Amino acid sequence: MSSPVEDPSSQCADATARLLVAAAFTAIRDRYLVARHQIAAAIIDADRRVHLGLHVDAIVGRAAVCAEAGALSAARLATSAPLVAVAAVRYPKPTETCGARIVPPCGLCRELLLDHAPELRAVIHDGARAGLTPLAGLLPHKYVGTKWAAAPLRA
Template structure:
């Protein structure tokens, strides 16, 4: 018995940048999905309109897992110093799930990490009606600010 096709959630995005990022993340996870290994892909776009992808890498010890957003951030920083504009992540359903692929917001750890490196970053989130781009800082209103690096402004 074959699995029905999983639909791309990009059409629910009204913003062209959001649609582009969600489509890129969906294409990445659709091609690389492996149950209990890779379930989420992320895409970050920079100011030069280049897209950088990251793949969730699960681990037997949960703390050793790497989020897709962290992978996309690393890929972006390897490729460019250009400002980062927006991020989107897509979760692919397990074979036992009947839901489709869906847009997921960055976890708390990724929100902190992304804001450390891109204070003005926006994230694609699903607000139950449509997928929209929102300032990531709004999803983490009381971000930790340490003294390790000089302060940065969005």
């Protein structure tokens, strides 16, 4: 029998990061399915409501949906309040011994999240502790298209 997977929220330096990581961990722990759901994300809005998203894998990789995109969609369905922070947690495969871990948003999610929440911060693990970092600083050369007016990004 395998030992329980530890919640990585204890690695977080502040209360908001801990809250988000714990919420994402609980979501993926409860919904993990090999080759289907590996990551969950949590976004908190300015009213302190947490919105969850689940990674949905697909046989055709391009059709997969990242957990952060799901959380963004859930947040926008529930509120128009500004979005404050995001965290994602990857659950280990049964063959892995690394445990659950905090993961940064992929490049595509960084672009998507910044399109909808230019001031968003992400929980990033620096090797020792995890804390909130401005997402714009992780994507210093964001694509700016012509679909809508771009909001200024601050690092």
